[in-house]
Amino acid sequence: MSGIADLPYRFEVTATTAEIRERFPALGPGEETGVMVSVAGRIMLSRPQGRFAFIELRDSSGTIQLFGVEGVARDLKQLGRLSLGDWIGASGEVVCTKRGELSVKVLDWVLLAESRRGLGDKWKGISDVELRYRHRELDLWVNEASRRKLRARSKMVSLLRTWLDKRGFIEVETPILHPVAGGALARPFVTYHNALGAELYLRVAPELYLKRLVVGGFERVFEIGRVFRNEGISPRHNPEFTMLELYQAYADYRDLMALTEELVAYLAQEITGSTRLIYADRIVEVGPPWRRATLYELVAENAGVDVSVKMPIERLRRIADDLGVPVEPSWGPGKVVLEIYEKTTEANLWDPVFVCDYPKEVSPLARQHRDDPVLVERFEAILVGRELANAFSELTDPDDQRTRFEAQMALRAAGDEEAMVLDEDYLRALEEGLPPTAGLGIGLDRLAMLLVDAQSIREVIPFPTLRPFHSSRSYGTGGALEDPSDRDRDVFEK
RNA sequence: GCGCCUCUAGCUCAACUGGCAGAGCAACGGACUCUUAAUCCGCAGGUUGGGGGUUCAAGUCCCCCGAGGCGCACCA
Numbered sequence: 001m002s003g004i005a006d007l008p009y010r011f012e013v014t015a016t017t018a019e020i021r022e023r024f025p026a027l028g029p030g031e032e033t034g035v036m037v038s039v040a041g042r043i044m045l046s047r048p049q050g051r052f053a054f055i056e057l058r059d060s061s062g063t064i065q066l067f068g069v070e071g072v073a074r075d076l077k078q079l080g081r082l083s084l085g086d087w088i089g090a091s092g093e094v095v096c097t098k099r100g101e102l103s104v105k106v107l108d109w110v111l112l113a114e115s116r117r118g119l120g121d122k123w124k125g126i127s128d129v130e131l132r133y134r135h136r137e138l139d140l141w142v143n144e145a146s147r148r149k150l151r152a153r154s155k156m157v158s159l160l161r162t163w164l165d166k167r168g169f170i171e172v173e174t175p176i177l178h179p180v181a182g183g184a185l186a187r188p189f190v191t192y193h194n195a196l197g198a199e200l201y202l203r204v205a206p207e208l209y210l211k212r213l214v215v216g217g218f219e220r221v222f223e224i225g226r227v228f229r230n231e232g233i234s235p236r237h238n239p240e241f242t243m244l245e246l247y248q249a250y251a252d253y254r255d256l257m258a259l260t261e262e263l264v265a266y267l268a269q270e271i272t273g274s275t276r277l278i279y280a281d282r283i284v285e286v287g288p289p290w291r292r293a294t295l296y297e298l299v300a301e302n303a304g305v306d307v308s309v310k311m312p313i314e315r316l317r318r319i320a321d322d323l324g325v326p327v328e329p330s331w332g333p334g335k336v337v338l339e340i341y342e343k344t345t346e347a348n349l350w351d352p353v354f355v356c357d358y359p360k361e362v363s364p365l366a367r368q369h370r371d372d373p374v375l376v377e378r379f380e381a382i383l384v385g386r387e388l389a390n391a392f393s394e395l396t397d398p399d400d401q402r403t404r405f406e407a408q409m410a411l412r413a414a415g416d417e418e419a420m421v422l423d424e425d426y427l428r429a430l431e432e433g434l435p436p437t438a439g440l441g442i443g444l445d446r447l448a449m450l451l452v453d454a455q456s457i458r459e460v461i462p463f464p465t466l467r468p469f470h471s472s473r474s475y476g477t478g479g480a481l482e483d484p485s486d487r488d489r490d491v492f493e494k
Numbered sequence: 495g496c497g498c499c500u501c502u503a504g505c506u507c508a509a510c511u512g513g514c515a516g517a518g519c520a521a522c523g524g525a526c527u528c529u530u531a532a533u534c535c536g537c538a539g540g541u542u543g544g545g546g547g548u549u550c551a552a553g554u555c556c557c558c559c560g561a562g563g564c565g566c567a568c569c570a
Contacts, residue, residue: 029528049533050526067528084520098528120505121519123531127506130562142505186569231568232495241570387570418568443570456563457570467561 008110011089014038018061020094020102027096032105038091039064039104040112042141045122048080054097055079057090057104058141066090067103074108084122085115085141136462146459152271153448153460157224159270160244160444163263169220169246174209176202176226182426183207183365185418187230189239202228206245207365207439211394212429214247214437222246224444235456236386239465242444251438252393253377257354260381260389260440261288264352264447271451279384279453282350286383290352295341298355303344309333309359309374316340330414334359334374349382364404364420366392388447391440398430 015023015037024033041059048054053068053076070076073092082088090109097103120126125142132139132146139146161171179198181188183205191200206223213221227243248255265275268286275287299307305319316336320327325343327336337359349355357369358378366376378392395401405427411419448460458464 045531047529047532048526049529052526052528054529054532056530065530070527099530101528101530103528118504118520121507122505123519124506128501128562130501131505133562184570227570229569231570234566234568235564237569243570390570441570446570 007112008089011040011110011112012038013040013089014091016061017041017057017059017064020064020104021062024094024096024102027094027102029096029098029100031096033094035094036091036107037094037104038089039066040089041087042115043082043084043086043088044119044141046080046082046084051076053080054101054103055082057088065097065101065103066092066109067095067097067101067105069105073106079106079109082111083115083118085117085119087112087115130466133458133464133466149448149452149454149459150462152452153444156267156271156448156451157444159267160224160263163266164222164246167220169222169248170218172210172213172218172221172223173225174203174206174213174223176228178203180421180423182420182423184227184229185362185364185420187417189228189230204229205243205441207441208423208426210245210247211434211437211439212426214249215429215432215434219249219435220247233465235458236446236449238445238457238461241457241461244442244444245439247394247437247439249435249437252436253356253379253391253438256391256438256440257290257292257379257381258288260354260391260442261286261290261352264381264383264388267447268451277450277453279450280455282384284351284384284450286352290354290381292354292356292379294357295337295355296357298345298349298353299337299341301345302348303340305340307337307340309337309361330411330416332361334361338362346382346387347385350384352381352383352388354379354381360404361407363392364408365395365401367395367397368400383450386446387443388450389440389442391438394434394437394439396430396434396436398427401430402427 017039020037020039027033039057039059041057043055044058044063045056046053051070053066053073055066055068056063057066068076068079073079088109089112090104090106092104092106092108095103095105119138119141126132126138132143136146140150164171177191177193177200179200181201181204183203184207186204188201188204191202192198193200205227206225210221210223222244224242224244226240228240230239231237233239265287268275268277275285277284277286296307299305303323305323307316307319311333313333313336316333317327320336320340323340323344325340327339331339356379357372357375358366360368360374360376363376363378366378369375369377376392378390380387381389395404405420405422408420409422412421445457445460448454449457452460454460
């Protein structure tokens with residue numbers, strides 16, 4: 001086999017394997033077409049047999065058999081000696097073998113890249129989850145289900161962009177490095193800018209910048225972007241995850257309920273072919289309309305107790321205690337009510353429901369409810385027992401916002417590391433004038449999980465966060481990378 | 495962060511109550527005129543995640559460390 005230095009710089013592909021199958025869906029055994037194609041991909045299986053060679057070639061669209069015949073294919077012997085995992089380009093005629101397999105009868109071929117490590121067991125592939133996530137490229141070659149999930153996610157995001165674009169939303173990109181991490185109750189990652197000599201935070205939400213753009217006259221904006229929260233890792237949490245946030249001027253949270261159910265139903269229909277999804281072996285119907293219910297109602301249904309933020313704190317604590325829900329002494333009524341809901345109710349909500357009207361105390365950026373001053377106009381969309389979306393009629397009053405920020409700062413001073421920091425730039429923007437606006441956030445990883453029936457968030461993230469690997473142990477190393485042969489060294493040192 | 499479980503050849507997995515670390519596939523060498531996880535012959539492959547301890551003897555029992563999975567906590 002020739003050296004790495006001889007590998008070509010490009011290869012002219014004239015057909016994908018899928019295109020060949022589309023064009024010749026029903027060739028009979030032994031038929032020839034006279035049609036010449038050039039295909040490229042990786043060798044997944046190889047069956048050299050004397051003066052023939054049968055090779056399964058896979059590209060991003062599918063697979064096709066390469067059929068090598070001595071005297072027809074260039075250097076059949078070498079063709080049959082290629083390893084599983086090698087990339088090759090091959091040109092030849094589309095034919096059907098005597099046994100009825102659609103094939104490319106190879107005339108010429110070229111090695112495009114060597115696979116020094118192989119692709120795992122050719123029948124069982126790889127299943128070690130750590131290997132799958134640390135070396136996702138292997139997983140993708142070997143496991144069809146992994147390819148399917150990541151492709152579906154990509155399609156979901158693409159459909160989402162188009163859908164929002166059609167409704168007049170414009171896409172923007174706001175800063176990821178924040179001088180203060182605002183817009184969500186979460187602990188941030190901290191970093192440092194040398195030239196500025198200043199600490200910066202990786203954003204926990206794009207919210208405040210997006211609303212400043214609404215102040216600037218972008219009446220419908222959205223951002224799809226990574227946010228970072230310094231929290232634990234679990235099958236439903238990755239430290240960096242992708243959020244859709246959108247803001248619509250002149251709208252309130254009821255408008256966003258309609259938007260949310262319509263959007264999710266559309267994505268489900270386009271990606272799975274139905275609004276009736278199967279998740280974790282259970283059916284969930286996401287077609288609109290979704291149920292709308294208040295947080296109080298749902299707690300009454302699921303925990304069998306009436307709660308209200310207006311109740312005396314002692315009474316709320318007693319209710320929580322009776323339900324076995326631990327509460328901190330520092331918590332106010334709103335936080336206790338929310339805690340009761342989260343511990344007793346949320347996980348039971350399988351079918352989609354808009355949980356409406358949250359305590360003001362726990363929603364520092366949401367606008368006071370028009371009918372109840374201790375609540376805000378906020379909803380969370382819950383599906384399969386999990387929060388999928390969070391939205392509210394935005395707080396537009398700068399004085400009220402300052403008061404809310406100050407309450408957050410008090411919590412922070414009392415040791416709550418997730419409490420918000422007062423953001424003067426944002427307050428100034430509100431003073432400049434934010435029209436009535438509704439805002440929505442959807443965790444896209446979670447949405448993708450729902451659509452592809454993934455039980456772990458890692459399945460829909462190409463490279464999920466894992467603990468850095470330090471020990472001398474290594475995965476799948478045959479020593480080749482650590483010990484390049486002399487033949488390859490000059491290439492590495494170029 | 496805490497609890498439980500897992501880690502054996504490149505991959506997928508065996509190895510009873512502690513008793514000589516094995517197989518299939520891959521890789522490597524060879525045979526084969528239509529294969530479909532081709533088949534056949536041959537060859538090689540390991541500090542059993544790392545370190546320490548108990549024992550005549552440790553993949554197996556004990557301790558420490560590392561990584562992963564699940565659950566709890568936190569959140570989306």
